Amino acid sequence: MYSQAAVSLTRSQAAPFAAAAEPAPTLRDLFKGQSAETLAAGEALFWEGDPAGQIFDVISGVLRVYRIMPDGRRAIMGFIHPGDVLGVSFQNRYLFTAEAVTEVKIRRFARSRFFGLINETPALRPQLFAILCDEMSAAQDQMLLLGRKNAEERVVSFLLSVHRKVGIGADIELPMSRLDMADYLGLTMETVSRMMTSLARRGLIALGARHTVTLRKLAALREIAGHDAEDEDIAAAPARRAVWPH
Amino acid sequence: MYSQAAVSLTRSQAAPFAAAAEPAPTLRDLFKGQSAETLAAGEALFWEGDPAGQIFDVISGVLRVYRIMPDGRRAIMGFIHPGDVLGVSFQNRYLFTAEAVTEVKIRRFARSRFFGLINETPALRPQLFAILCDEMSAAQDQMLLLGRKNAEERVVSFLLSVHRKVGIGADIELPMSRLDMADYLGLTMETVSRMMTSLARRGLIALGARHTVTLRKLAALREIAGHDAEDEDIAAAPARRAVWPH
DNA sequence: GCCGATTTGTAACAATGTGCAACACGCTCT
DNA sequence: AGAGCGTGTTGCACATTGTTACAAATCGGC
Structure with missing residues (x-):
């Protein structure tokens, strides 16, 4: 993440x-x-x-x-x-x-x-080159998110990327505050909160203790996030081998 | 740009x-x-x-x-x-x-x-390292723009960055369409158009032939863009020397 | 230099997200 | 256990930006 x-x-x-x-x-x-x-x-x-x-x-x-x-x-x-x-x-x-x-x-x-x-x-x-390329790739994903995704898509994309990075089963930990998430996603704290609530109400996620979230319907969430996000596991993995381009 | x-x-x-x-x-x-x-x-x-x-x-x-x-x-x-x-x-x-x-x-x-x-x-x-660092730096500027600037600030930041990159005097050429600008700035074509008109009406810029714009009040425009953008000439120039970090 | 096509500008209306305020929840401290 | 504080949630009015529709300007051929 x-x-x-x-x-x-x-x-x-x-x-x-x-x-x-x-x-x-x-x-x-x-x-x-x-x-x-x-x-x-x-x-x-x-x-x-x-x-x-x-x-x-x-x-x-x-x-x-x-x-x-x-x-x-x-x-x-x-x-x-x-x-x-x-x-x-x-x-x-x-x-x-x-x-x-x-x-x-x-x-x-x-x-x-x-x-x-x-x-x-x-x-x-x-x-070193691989690090820098991965940074660029992540920055591009974020520009797409900030420039063209709506609030729900942003929040879901975020949840999925956390899941991909540090998820344990369907559970993820969000150690950062809602304000941090908002400032990362180009939204306000309130909008982030509303989206989380809405996703929970629809059963797509479950809000556990303070900073814990369970992703209940991964497929549906991926659908909302719009390609990228979690599919990257497959798509981008080959690109992560640290071999000098040839 | x-x-x-x-x-x-x-x-x-x-x-x-x-x-x-x-x-x-x-x-x-x-x-x-x-x-x-x-x-x-x-x-x-x-x-x-x-x-x-x-x-x-x-x-x-x-x-x-x-x-x-x-x-x-x-x-x-x-x-x-x-x-x-x-x-x-x-x-x-x-x-x-x-x-x-x-x-x-x-x-x-x-x-x-x-x-x-x-x-x-x-x-x-x-x-090569300098290229990659400059790319990252530009990507970060863009994330700030997309995440936290309003429509007017985005358009003005864009005009200033074009000016910095390829401006001749106070004139700049915008070879891309309004739709291109919109897709770059995370806005719609119409909003870009509105902002350009509004800036022109207030005398901050002048719209010339199709793809030509004159920046009439650079100081005011820089004020709107909110730091970065054009000041970078001074601030970032030293960082552009292609010397291996030491 | 004219004509059709494309792009840009304008305006009325709709929707998404914001801002604010009240409130609730959960944690810490005692 | 209870008070107090920070953080998160929710409802509502509002603002900014997006939509839709149409008019005007510009461009590219011929």
């Missing part, structure tokens, strides 16, 4: 590098030696405009990344989950703020060292 | 590579040897789902890149201008259709060869 700036490597690194001379390192291996840090819910990891000095491996918890307009309007560009790498696609400065939604555990890595290793290690380059 | 998948290198390649042993090649130099092709207005360069076999250097003309929903709704992800490189940020397949808005001249380059050269030529790698 992200539209931006972070991409799960659990899949992207799945490519077979058996042919390489030494055991091919994966990007996430780089973080192995780094010590873990903990952020409390609500704490910022970095701010829009900060010099982009580090990249981050998310071990646990969820973050939101967002930009704010001068008058206070907020647009959340994505939610960052465990397994995602955050802060890669910047040149000089971070272009959004990253903030913990829940308690979060991360590992840091200096960008200079990161790009030094990329430069020295051919096997890492397709993986 | 793009939100997606293509980035001008005229700026990105500006970094001084004087220190390099041999004259450092720039990405766009790669296309030098390729023969130019012409597309008529309305012709597609490639389709969403096609195997991503080539990248393209746009010499002249404008293209639109878009995705279509099963029911026909269309979301334009960006407009591609001369100097942009198109088709880079894909793994296996193109994720959108690219179609000529005007007559277009392009040069092709096989992706396999492209990435081979990237692998062999360290100086090209920061440039």
Whole structure:
């Protein structure tokens, strides 16, 4: 579940590098030696405009990344989950703020060292490229959602994408607030709430404890979301192999 | 003017590579040897789902890149201008259709060869990275626009971004139709039309021949667009130097 | 330079989503 | 267990944008 700036490597690194001379390192291996840090819910990891000095491996918890307009309007560009790498696609400065939604555990890595290793290690380059392509792909999905889907479609698309990313059976956890969802989906808190209620009333979902939702009729939900969303599992999986394009 | 998948290198390649042993090649130099092709207005360069076999250097003309929903709704992800490189940020397949808005001249380059050269030529790698970062940055701007700006702000932001990209003095050319603009801005043709009329009535812009607009009060327009847009000239320019992050 | 086709502009009306306010629910603290 | 607070829900009036329909302007041929 992200539209931006972070991409799960659990899949992207799945490519077979058996042919390489030494055991091919994966990007996430780089973080192995780094010590873990903990952020409390609500704490910022970095701010829009900060010099982009580090990249981050998310071990646990969820973050939101967002930009704010001068008058206070907020647009959340994505939610960052465990397994995602955050802060890669910047040149000089971070272009959004990253903030913990829940308690979060991360590992840091200096960008200079990161790009030094990329430069020295051919096997890492397709993986970096894969991250950036996946980010773009997610951003495109989000532009389609924001530009052309109605409120219900947006909410359902969101639920399905969370389900795909971190769903356990038919249940999903939504650790973020309704306001976070609204700022991600280009809606208001109230509209999100109304859509959730409406979906529940029709038996498409069931609202459990606070942040838990059960997707009761996956097929119907996919129908509403309009292609993409969950089908991507099949459609996009091949594209996630981290092999240099050929 | 793009939100997606293509980035001008005229700026990105500006970094001084004087220190390099041999004259450092720039990405766009790669296309030098390729023969130019012409597309008529309305012709597609490639389709969403096609195997991503080539990248393209746009010499002249404008293209639109878009995705279509099963029911026909269309979301334009960006407009591609001369100097942009198109088709880079894909793994296996193109994720959108690219179609000529005007007559277009392009040069092709096989992706396999492209990435081979990237692998062999360290100086090209920061440039590729810069392209991808600029694409992400543009996509983020667009998500903010689609998620949180109203119709007037969207239209003004668009006019300013066209002005920044290809404006001559206060005049801009809008080769695309109102429908194209609408599908790019998440609005309807009629709303775009209304906003343009309203801006003209208030003297902020002047509507010339069909596809020509004069920005009469830049300051006021920038105020409406809400930060970003045109200020980026100053803010983002440093980020466009194609140096490997350090 | 004229004619038909296409695109754009305008206006009346409808619908979706918003804004506000009241209220309910659930969690935490004591 | 109960008070208090933050968060979520719901109803209603309203605004912005979408729809529909039609008029006007522009373009592309001939």
